[in-house]
Amino acid sequence: MAWKExxxxxxxxxxxxxxxxxxxxxxxxxxxxxxxxxPLLINPYYARLLDGCRVPLWKQAVPSVEEIRDTGxxxxxxxxxxxxxxxxxxxxxxDRVLFLVSNRCALHCRFCTRKRKVGKGFPVxxxxxxxxxxxxxxxxxxxxxxxxxxxxxxxxxxxLEDILTQLRSIPHVVTIRIGSRVPCCLPMRVTSELAQVLSxxxxxxxxxxxxxxxxxxxEAAEACRILADAGIPLGCQTVLLRGVNxxxxxxxxxxxxxxxxxxKPYYLxxxxxxxxxxxxxxxxxxxxxxxxxxxxxxxxxxxxxYVIDLPGGGGKVPLxxxxxxxxxxxxxxxxxxxxxxxxxxxxxxxxxxxxxKDTERKTVL
Numbered sequence: 001m002a003w004k005e006x007x008x009x010x011x012x013x014x015x016x017x018x019x020x021x022x023x024x025x026x027x028x029x030x031x032x033x034x035x036x037x038x039p040l041l042i043n044p045y046y047a048r049l050l051d052g053c054r055v056p057l058w059k060q061a062v063p064s065v066e067e068i069r070d071t072g073x074x075x076x077x078x079x080x081x082x083x084x085x086x087x088x089x090x091x092x093x094x095d096r097v098l099f100l101v102s103n104r105c106a107l108h109c110r111f112c113t114r115k116r117k118v119g120k121g122f123p124v125x126x127x128x129x130x131x132x133x134x135x136x137x138x139x140x141x142x143x144x145x146x147x148x149x150x151x152x153x154x155x156x157x158x159x160l161e162d163i164l165t166q167l168r169s170i171p172h173v174v175t176i177r178i179g180s181r182v183p184c185c186l187p188m189r190v191t192s193e194l195a196q197v198l199s200x201x202x203x204x205x206x207x208x209x210x211x212x213x214x215x216x217x218x219e220a221a222e223a224c225r226i227l228a229d230a231g232i233p234l235g236c237q238t239v240l241l242r243g244v245n246x247x248x249x250x251x252x253x254x255x256x257x258x259x260x261x262x263x264k265p266y267y268l269x270x271x272x273x274x275x276x277x278x279x280x281x282x283x284x285x286x287x288x289x290x291x292x293x294x295x296x297x298x299x300x301x302x303x304x305x306y307v308i309d310l311p312g313g314g315g316k317v318p319l320x321x322x323x324x325x326x327x328x329x330x331x332x333x334x335x336x337x338x339x340x341x342x343x344x345x346x347x348x349x350x351x352x353x354x355x356x357k358d359t360e361r362k363t364v365l
Contacts, residue, residue, distance in 0.1 A: 088129075305318045
């Protein structure tokens, strides 16, 4: 079945969900009420992965009453709207912008940082895209454009080609990135025709989004193969989610699985403080412990950057486990991946700069 037909048959109501999963009635309590505030959409491909109420994927896709019980957090935790000089452009960093060109997704992820927009018909029109392109054209400091949404790969090939053609015609735009969950959530959208279109706009990168090894299906692997064979570098931005992937074993399996399908682990995101998502949030210690569990046990290519996106538009900051555990008259005392401590000769400047930062680690526990 063609991807558009699949998308048209998506589950969007509580009754449709119960009709598809009658044995999961207990897990569907309050879904109608939640969906009125944060819309529901599960396409048939992803619904097939939920058979048997598989908890990690179910939690990502199916609304929970905890979403509307959450009164903390922020509607726009990253202040995207505050840093929006024209509609659907966010210009937070000096040399790059976020450009929203689609208001549709193949799956309404329950942890989405744009819950305030997705599924609610936020405006993406010819006019908003025209204004976004004009802003980018007028600001020569912009070298990098992240094309996002919604999901840009849900645009028709011709529409996406037109937007990318206009971006590539701007002399100071060097890099184009596309953020898309389609290779994971609706992989049949990725066709050789789409890859051929995208391959005309190098340097072009795609950051996709897998959160659990069960999402790495043969269909998803084929979608990534098509894109990689077109010369498009693929990265993955995983979100650390309580009850979904917050264990060293799951993250290790996921990262190894991504490399097998030619996707480079890029970010492991700490959950943003988005209203309606508190039940997904882990401690920072959990994320640091998971990152530390990977070091030395898998290739460095397999280890993502663990980042927090600072509220109020502060931007991304990486967090790392602490390996410098002490110092003596000869140098630093450094812990390796097996917990063994080694002496590392260092000069005075290094000793002063790299002394153990116990207080920093305590602040994130």
